[in-house]
Amino acid sequence: MSLEEELRTTGLPEDAVGLLEGIATTRAIRRYRDEPVPPEILRDILFAATRAPSGSNRQPFRMLVLADGPKALEAKALIAASAQRIWGSKRRADSYDAGSGAVEDSPKARTARAMQSYVDNFERVPVLILPCLVRYRQATPFEGGSIYPACQNVLLAARALGYGGVLTGFNFGVDAELHRLLGVPEEVFIAGTITIGRPRGSHGPVRRRPLGELVYEEAWGNSPTWAIDPPGTRHTSAGPPRPDS
């Protein structure tokens, strides 16, 4: 049976992970095994992506998948170089090597090592997905509502299938080059770069600030009494490290 025939008769696999559980345990995966992502997995991930909502159901999202073709390799090299430049500046600007960053096992030093290894190995990422938005009018801040829900579906579906990934903006450093290389029309917004692969590490509970700091009721700044994290929730502070941390 050809791949095409097989996919035509094969539904999505049985779920091994529940919906709420999956949402709560899908975290950024930046280390991948050197394994290609099989076409049936790509089909399922991209099917999930395109189930996302969009304004007036216009479906302006196009997902450009880059695996191991010649243009894919060139695109990976371009974005890798951009990623290394961007992370390099950020590492300096956010003082990742100062303060607790000099202590080998500090969270700050661990984050810096994880990011450095991510960008150093970027060219070997099994699959990149470039989420693209076909604009039908001038850019508005609301247009992201028609592309980033689809990105979230990609990450969740990857989790469901034993894969993992992360959304970054490393493409923005080489936007014109990518448009040219991949034949993306000028009016199309390349909205990010999603890397996907089999995790070397594992998924697990996501960490955020306490719920009451992120959720308000009735007015700005007013934490509702019900904004209480479920038992066992672990917290983290927000954003890049503070210069003196």
Added chain:
Amino acid sequence: MSLEEELRTTGLPEDAVGLLEGIATTRAIRRYRDEPVPPEILRDILFAATRAPSGSNRQPFRMLVLADGPKALEAKALIAASAQRIWGSKRRADSYDAGSGAVEDSPKARTARAMQSYVDNFERVPVLILPCLVRYRQATPFEGGSIYPACQNVLLAARALGYGGVLTGFNFGVDAELHRLLGVPEEVFIAGTITIGRPRGSHGPVRRRPLGELVYEEAWGNSPTWAIDPPGTRHTSAGPPRPDS
């Protein structure tokens, strides 16, 4: 036991819906039963929202929940009036009542009735959630990547818990009024309006254009051989109806 104590000791409920299944069957729900959303459900939905990723894990999202307080009622009335104006213009501009729109059971006429009923009943929606983005720099088109994944988590978590909703931009017609009424700082972007409630109708498979039209590989416009919808997938065209349809 107080609500607070109860929530502190209660985890997320067991999942009744799988992750891939939930993604594939979360569709826009616009008709709600007249029932409040209990605080434990709000907690679970908002917890899911805040598990979403954001750039550098800055967690710039704040979810402003509007249920039945005095400001919530005022905000609902404001957005309802905006929704009625916006939908009224759209109904005319997109000729929803012309062509097949004049035929009672056409998809176009059904969409128009559903939207009309949604905006007419907007003030009675059980809960609104305003997803807000705390900007730390000038607006960029990529900033949506730090707020709309959280919106998608809201809709998926609602589905997981027997609720449903939809993301709209009806707040943009009354943006200044909402900032004032709710005390939202000027630099904070109110990124949309999510309505949430118990569905009157039911969830079910989402319809989109065929996968091969939305997914490309290696270059723009190049449908991969594996971009084949699972068996039983139903399709729909994109966007508002064409004037002559």
